[in-house]
Amino acid sequence: MEIPLWALACGVLVLVAVRAVVWLSSMPPVGQPAAAVRALPGAPVRHAGWSSQAVPPDSDGVYDAVVVGGGPAGLAVGAALAQAGLSYVVVEKEEAAGTSWQRHYHRLCLHSLKGVSHLPYVPFPDHWPQFVPREDFARYLAAYPLLLNLNVRTGTAVVAIADRPDGRPGYAVRVRGDGGDGPVDELIARHVVVATGDNASPRIPHFPGASSFGGTLIHSSEYVSGEAFRGARALVVGFGNSGSEICLDLYERGAALVATVIRSPLNVLSRNRTMYLEPLLGLVRALFFNAPQALDALAPPARPFLFTSLASRGVTAPHPDVGLFENLRRRHKAPVVDIGQFALVASGDIAVHRAIDAITPTGAIVDGGTELQLDVIILATGYNRALDTLLPQHVLDDVYDEHGGIAVSGKPVPGHERLYFCGFDDFLGRLFQIRLEALAIAASIQAQCSQV
Incomplete structure (x- = not known):
């Protein structure tokens, strides 16, 4: 027997409502009264309901x-x-x-x-x-x-x-x-x-020839501003949130060349689009906290609006074998938030490479043989x-x-x-x-x- 569409829709709404009740009933008390204490302009202030007193350890310390x-x-x-x-x-x-x-x-x-x-x-x-x-x-x-x-x-x-x-x-x-x-x-x-x-602590992978590089070789934890590299030729290894934002900063600060190496699969979320839906998206994520695969299954209709298409930006990168939400929940890999860096990839202002093979005294060899002349290499390779x-x-x-x-x-x-x-x-x-x-x-x- 064919089930009417309206019945399916009602069933989904009931399921979401039940999950919402279960989730809200399991939430810890937020403990944040609405009223806030006024302080100097611009300074953070604590809520008026704050009432703790210092409690020392017991008599045994x-x-x-x-x-x-x-x-x-x-x-x-x-x-x-x-x-x-x-x-x-x-x-x-x-x-x-x-x-x-x-x-x-x-x-x-x-x-x-x-x-x-x-x-x-x-x-x-x-x-x-x-x-x-x-x-x-x-x-x-x-x-x-x-x-x-x-x-x-x-x-x-x-x-x-x-x-x-x-x-x-x-x-x-x-x-x-x-x-x-x-x-x-x-x-x-x-x-x-x-x-x-x-x-x-910074995770610094080994690259052949790294000690011979005559330019600046740093981990992203040491990066402060692209102002120090104005006019420089830069390669950023890694294109997660830190790496991609550093690429954007280098471009905006006038680096002569900005290139990156994308070695891992990427899920990309558009910040400018999702910011208006963040409260709703947060509730949806909470409802499906233990079922990220189900949330990924519901995501395709919203993908053109919420996600940045790598193909449309000219990026050839490994495709994730699981959805964004399962990747985040089960594998602890956060999506890259697109704040404009992928438009620069599409325009060619950020050059994308797939692999770094070795570092030379004057640059790096990428993609199995292409040699880049570089002044700075930034390792956005994560932490331990x-x-x-x-x-x-x-x-x-x-x-x-x-x-x-x-x-x-x-x-x-x-x-x-x-x-x-x-x-x-x-x-x-x-x-x-x-x-x-x-x-x-x-x-x-x-x-x-x-x-x-």
Whole structure:
């Protein structure tokens, strides 16, 4: 029997409504009152409902939680723990929280709208741009722990996380002060939240002849602005979000040649088109959080509007073997956000190559034999995590999934119910998901502590 189209449509609407109810009922309390405290113009302000007071560790010096990392995820978790009335300390190896954002390249802006990108309890100022610039976000992160009076221990490196020496549930977090050069100390906690992020150290692949190059060879983490390379011939290896934006910056700053190497499959999302639909897209992603393949199956009708066609931009790149949402959810590979760089690819202003074979004293050999004369080579080849040195292997076996990503972010690690990870999932947008995960982690730790 043929099912009428209207019946199918009603069935889909009912399914979406049911998933929405389930998702909304499972959301942690946001804990953000509508009213905000007024402060100096341009400065971030905390919500009027903020009411935490510093809670010291117990008489044995044991914290309810130690948070490893003082970037956006670590600060968000610290704020949520403070609001929950738990004792905690955020440990950050830099001399100030959020320092890494001060070192990012100058052109960088957040790719998500400011309304879904702030940390708990402190919204961005109303007059800030919808896509917050790096400089403002770095200023926001510096102000955040001061506004909320968070317990952040800076200049302290975590060297290992081990079981408590007394055999009780929890962890001993071994740290070194003086930026990692001081003597070893131990922080004892009932719970640990790892919020170190994905960018612990630059990933620098080996290219034959790299040491012979007579120009500038740097990783993208060292790139500041294309102004330093005005008139230069530049090759950017890697065309993810950082690599492609660096190409755009080099072009805008007057580089004589901008070329790139696209070595991996790409999914490309148009920011100018999706920004108006971001709240709706966020809800849809949340509804299909555990079913990204289904969301990919629904995406083709919207693809011409939401996605940038690589073929239309003249890009010959490997085609992803899975859809954008499954690639993001299961394989932890974020799409490249098109902010204008692909139009430059289409016009030929950014030259695309498929492989880099070797580096020569005067440039690089690409695509199996073509030699480029270059002044600068920028390796936008990603980063390594620092987890392998922090946790024992038997714990890491339960932390990583089959694709090398963090299997569970925002919840207790299966088999290690007092260990959490925050800020390792991009599916709902990295910063928005950090906010939700931080609140969920604090609620989970509070529930465990109340049972003791």
